[in-house]
Amino acid sequence: MTIRHHPSDELLTAFAAGTLDQGQHVAIATHLVRCSHCRGWMHSVEHVGGKILADLSPTAMSRDAFSRVEARFNEPINAAKPAAISVPTDLDDVAGLPAFMRQYRAGSWKWIAPRVHLRPIRLPHANNTRVFLLKSGPGTKMLEHTHTGVEMTCVLSGSFSHEGGHFGPGDFDLGDQTMDHQVLVDPGEDCICLVAMQGDLRLNGLVGRLVQPFVRM
Amino acid sequence: MRAESLRALDSTNWAELIAAVAKSQDRAAFSTLFAYFAPRVKTFMRRSGVSEASADELAQETLLAVWRKAALFDPASAGASSWIFTIARNMRIDALRRELRGSAHETSDIDAEFQVDDSPQPDSNLASAQLETRVRAALAELSEEQMCVVELSFYEEKAHGEIAQILQIPLGTVKSRLRLAMKRLRNVLGESS
Numbered sequence: 001m002t003i004r005h006h007p008s009d010e011l012l013t014a015f016a017a018g019t020l021d022q023g024q025h026v027a028i029a030t031h032l033v034r035c036s037h038c039r040g041w042m043h044s045v046e047h048v049g050g051k052i053l054a055d056l057s058p059t060a061m062s063r064d065a066f067s068r069v070e071a072r073f074n075e076p077i078n079a080a081k082p083a084a085i086s087v088p089t090d091l092d093d094v095a096g097l098p099a100f101m102r103q104y105r106a107g108s109w110k111w112i113a114p115r116v117h118l119r120p121i122r123l124p125h126a127n128n129t130r131v132f133l134l135k136s137g138p139g140t141k142m143l144e145h146t147h148t149g150v151e152m153t154c155v156l157s158g159s160f161s162h163e164g165g166h167f168g169p170g171d172f173d174l175g176d177q178t179m180d181h182q183v184l185v186d187p188g189e190d191c192i193c194l195v196a197m198q199g200d201l202r203l204n205g206l207v208g209r210l211v212q213p214f215v216r217m
Numbered sequence: 218m219r220a221e222s223l224r225a226l227d228s229t230n231w232a233e234l235i236a237a238v239a240k241s242q243d244r245a246a247f248s249t250l251f252a253y254f255a256p257r258v259k260t261f262m263r264r265s266g267v268s269e270a271s272a273d274e275l276a277q278e279t280l281l282a283v284w285r286k287a288a289l290f291d292p293a294s295a296g297a298s299s300w301i302f303t304i305a306r307n308m309r310i311d312a313l314r315r316e317l318r319g320s321a322h323e324t325s326d327i328d329a330e331f332q333v334d335d336s337p338q339p340d341s342n343l344a345s346a347q348l349e350t351r352v353r354a355a356l357a358e359l360s361e362e363q364m365c366v367v368e369l370s371f372y373e374e375k376a377h378g379e380i381a382q383i384l385q386i387p388l389g390t391v392k393s394r395l396r397l398a399m400k401r402l403r404n405v406l407g408e409s410s
Contacts, residue, residue, distance in 0.1 A: 009399035032333035050299030058256030100329035
């Protein structure tokens, strides 16, 4: 299936530069594992980084810096790596996630609205972003909502549409305060997305206000 | 300054030096790499807001990782300086996280967080040396103002707002300059990238 919706060049640049919050990083990485086109651009940006690094003016190193590094050549590589991922992992059964996601814990599916379930992923270093899987049944018309911050969505399976177009597996969608989403899930199968959300989701209307407490994690 | 470092970069084959470290633990080759890159990684860390002492340490850690991981360097898929850049970038993320959460807390495998290629083959059909040359040519075509926002966008989280403050230009101008710069890069690099 062709991917039609990509993150902006600026977001891909921020990803490759390593300046994104972990939550947003994960959302872009989820797109990248499916999109060789964007991976190519990411590698170009890494070359830009290399060029910028090589062109920087030098700052003098401390006098014993080299000998200190040399002294550590034979030091056993300390096992500061994350403890071997506890098995079986929570996210093994979710297709389309980058492999590194398996190191994280996930909660269980929670009901948040008719035919809509949410499963939080616990990232140790996400500051300002919550990451979760969102599963919507076929034909679900999602509650109309707006965002108080930026929301990144990457489709893992199934598909949906809104005013911005049609989104299938691998497609990336960015929502912000300026958008009022009305999402319609395609018939046929569940649509599962990975969502990285900054700020809060504001559901509009009475039903929205009733389920709002459940959406806050 | 820039022309000078370019000459230095051209006259030394960094990739060969890294290969020598990998193959025969060549200390002379490593010391040449260290002499050039450690002080520049330190500048990179300083500009990222890291203190003098920590920047020195992170530059040491980065070069130590170059020594240890030299065998993983694949000249076909990355240029030497872009490979060292990715190591420095990951060190910086790690340092930032440790600072935020306290060192004993949970760690994440940052190298893994950037592994988004499922195939061992590079995606680009351009050889990395070719890509490097093209990137250099593309950057040379940017205006000084555009280059400035591209450079600054490598340093900070919430980069755009802070770039606007540093350059004392409106946020919208930062965004449009960056967008234009990226567009020009894309044009020069072509769809092959």
